[in-house]
Amino acid sequence: MEDATPFAPNAEFHDAQVDVLYRNMPAGILASAVNASLLAALLWPLVPHPLLFLWCLTLWIIAGARALLIVGYRRGRPAAWTSADWHRWMLIGTTAAGVGWGSSAFFLSPAVPLSYELIQVLVLGGMTAGAASVLSVSFRLFLCYAIATTFPILGHFFLSGEEFHTLMGLMGTLFVLATTRSAWNYNRTILSSIRLRLDKAALVESLTMRTQAVEQLNREITKEVEERRLIEEQLRTIQRDLERRIEERTEALARTNIRLQEEVEEHRRTERARLSSEQRFNYLTDNLNQGVWFAQVQPPQVLYVNPAFERMWGLPADRFYQNPKLWRDCIHPDDRQAITQAYDAQIADPAGHDIQRQYRIVRPGGQVRWIHDRMVIHRRPGGEADRLSGITEDITEARELEDQLRQAQKMEAVGRLAGGVAHDFNNVMTVILGYSAVLLQELSQHSSARRFVEEIRNAGERCAALTGQLLAFSRKQMLHPVSLDLHQVIRDLMALLKSLIGEHITIVLQLDPAPRWVTVDAVQLEQVLLNLAVNARDAMPHGGTLTIETDQALPHQVWGPELPPRSASTYVRLRLHDTGTGIDPATKGKIFEPFFTTKPQGRGTGLGLSTVYGIVHQSGGTITVDSTVGEGTTMTVFLPETAPPQNALSDSAPPTDDRPGTEVILLVEDEPSVRLLTQHILRTHGYTVYEAQNGFEALDLIRRGALHVDLLLTDLVMPGMNGKDLAMRLRRHFAGLRVLYISGYSDQPAVTADKASGQTRFLQKPFSPEDLIRKVRHILQTAAEAEVTPPASPERAGR
Structure with a gap:
């Protein structure tokens, strides 16, 4: 039984509640049978006899079945069903009776006089009101009966469309609500009475047991007194000894009583300490950023998870309590077998104590997180695993930082290698190009060897350009930074960009209305724009749109919360967004590495984006990539913003005369x-x-x-x-x-x-x-x- 009650229900309370229900039910059953007969007799001239007879017979059969249920309860309880079973069957019978009474609404028709309708309404109302007192011991039982009894006739009144019937429906509704409220009050009163009766019975039983104990003690004392009277003469000589023994026994009892009081007080102190320790534990675990969990090995059961564990896994604690193996299902499929085998093996090993593992989990939304889990195994004296406890930490950000650090170190190492190779290579190219120029000056225009020397020079120039790209990536090339209006540089390159990427790609400019000045090498800045545009073109072989945007960015938008030591006050943000094929995550992590290319052999050197990377970083900026496969790629370049120049200085050497030197x-x-x-x-x-x-x-x-x-x-x-x-x-x-x-x-x-x-x-x-x-x-x-x-x-x- 699930009636709301202010008391903590137990089996004894349920038994008493069912017992009251079955004791009150005979009157209700009798009233149902009698009223059914009376109403059938009243409606006999107006309702077809077979239908009326069938309705009345049904109610009698239901009444008989409920009566048999009561007889079975009185004879078979408690050896038969439980209290819940008896209540369930009575609920079925009562609901059936309510349905039977509610079906009487179908007798009403335009041919039935108003007076008969009123009588039928009064009968149904009386049955409902009577049920409020008989069935209110179980409020749910009353609701089932009242709803089944009254809703059909109320529906009939409201659906008839007549004003009088509508008023009767409203009055009937108010009556049902008032009766329900009364049944609720009865339910509260009866349940309180049951509780008081049970408490009284328990108190009486306790007092009876105490009285019997006192009487037994009294009988023993009386017997002892009688025995003492009978042998008083014989024991007179040992009276002093007996008194001494009594005093010793009294003192022992007093000491025992004191010891018992001390033990009770110690128990109270222990309980208070336990509660205090439990409160401190709950406060600690509730406020930890790490997940804390406890589990039982056999049978498998999760005993506790703290709020941090719930947040980490994205699931409420109840899910883990209901399904102890849910945590295994959340492990990433690539890690699941290895992790579960390692944990099961450690638990099965009698010498196993604890285990630490890092693995991935998949949250309900599909998000993958890295977890560091440390499990401690608590064993019984025989070595069998009994309980498990653990601390779980989300290390996703730490793993990402480690990956970024490894990538940065890799790029730095590759850059140093590229710079060193380019340095040595440039020495060789200096000799090749220099002597080629010397030979070309000494050879006549018609010399047959001139063509071979020119080929040597051309090959050397191509090699020099390649080493220049390596130097740009390694950030070891010599730059000539000047103040430039980025917008003007982009506009000056538009004609070249359009011819470079072709007519099948549309270029859209979305430049910031305010001029954006940067201090960079003009040639290298143009190379950055051209390389990024070519990269976007190759991603759109069937056409698309290349959008070039500029605006201003603050340092935290560039670097995040931890700014580098020499961060500019503001940055110019340059975005190139294409609608091409996009870049998959595996490729995106390698695009800035030198000689890495996805193009077929012979169609790219793999130095385009690595050159851009080196130029941007050597200019004090950075570059990021956002891409989705099938949707396109956005390359974002951040460069320190500078003030417009007041004047321009040039480091280039003007043409000089050809007079020989003397210095x-x-x-x-x-x-x-x-x-x-x-x-x-x-x-x-x-x-x-x-x-x-x-x-x-x-x-x-x-x-x-x-x-x-x-x-x-x-x-x-x-x-x-x-x-x-x-x-x-x-x-x-x-x-x-x-x-x-x-x-x-x-x-x-x-x-x-x-x-x-x-x-x-x-x-x-x-x-x-x-x-x-x-x-x-x-x-x-x-x-x-x-x-x-x-x-x-x-x-x-x-x-």
Whole structure:
């Protein structure tokens, strides 16, 4: 029975409730049979006799069945069914009786006089009101009976469409509600009475047992007194001893009583400590970020999971309590077999104590999370596993950070390797291109060997371009950053972009209304745009749309909550979105690696996006990729935003005349072939050249020869002493010494810091003889012009 009750129901309470119900039911059954007969007699002239007879017989049969149920209850209980079974059968019988009475509404028709309708309504109302007192011990029983009895006739009144019948329906509804409220009050009163009766019976039983104990004790005492009277004369001599024994027994009882009181108090303290410990445990587990769980091995049952465990798995605790193997079903299919086998083996091993594993779970929404789980096995003395406990931690973010760190370290290592290879390769290309140029100058236009030398030069230039892309990826190329309006650069490239990607692709510009200035190398910025546009074109072989957008971004939108040490105040965001085939997750993790390409062999070098990656990062920015297979790709470039320029300075060398040089140049180069080529070019153009293969040899040459040097031409990267350190030492001997660095790659901050003096330039390997002579002539001419009107200084005055 499931009636709402303010009391905690138990088997005894249910038995009493059913007993009251079966004791009250005979009157209701009798009233149902009698009223059915009376109503049948009243409606006999108006209702077809077979139908009326069948209806009355049905109610009598139902009444008889309910009466037999009562007889069976009184004879067979409690050896037969449980209280719930007796209640269930009575509910069925009562509902059937209610349906029988409710079916009487079908007797009403326009031919039935109003007075008969009223009588029938009064009979049904009386039956319902009587049921409120008889059946209210089980409120659900009353509701089933009342609904089945009254709803048909109320429906008849409301559906007849007559105003009078509608009013009768409303009154009947109010009557049913009032009767239901009364039944509810009766139910409360009866249940309270049952509880009071049970409590009274329990109290009486307790008092009876206590009384019997007292009487038994009294009888024993009386018997003892009688025995003492009978042998009083014999025991008079030992009276003192008996009194002493009584006193000792009393004292022992007192001590026992004190000990019992102490044990009771100790039990209370233990219980309070247990409750306090349980509260602290619940507070701790409820506020932990880690999931905590307890389980029973046999039979399998989850005993407890904390709120963090629920959040982690995306499922309520009840699901785990109902299905102890649910956690196994949530493990990722690729991890499930290995994890479950490892756990089962550890549990089955009598020596197994605990186990730690990392695995993936699939949340209800399909989200995959990485979990670190530590399980402790609690065993019985015989070694059999009894209980399990564990702590579970969501390590998804940590795994992602580890993957990002490994990828960054991989890219850094590959970049260092690419930069080193490009540096060595550029030395070789310098020699090849340089001697090719020297040979072309010495060969006549009609020489048969000229064509072969030109092929050597062309191949060298292609190799030089390839190493330039490697340097761009490794962020070791020399950049010439200038302030540029990004929007103007994009507009200037539109014609080239349209011809490059073809007419089957539409370019849409969505540029920020405000100008966006960045300080980057103009050529490299154009290369970034062209490489990204070509990449988008290849993703849309059947046409599509390429959208180029720009706007402003804040640092946290670029880097997240942890900003790098040198973050700009604002960034320019450049997006290129295509509607192409998209990139799958496995490919997306490799697209910036050098020489990685998805194109067929011979159709790509795999350096396009890696070059973009290197240029953007060397310019102080970053690049991200968002892509969905079948929907397209968005490449987002972030570059530090700068203020519009006030003026423009150029580091390029203007054309110079072809007059032979007369100055003294100190050439320092650790690569012999490059040093030989460079000194040949310089001496061919009239310069006096002193050579050294490293910085220490150059310093020794200056000290021994007392030379006057106009220009230091040195490799930037050399073993032992690099070119920058050599220049600093030589300027102590030659104030205002002009320096030209050459290198296969350069660490741009080192060169930029030295260029601030205006006395230093940089020449990227490989270089042609014309580039070398033009750069040298430009530096020396700039020095000569500066000396025409020298500023007053103590050093120059002393000289």
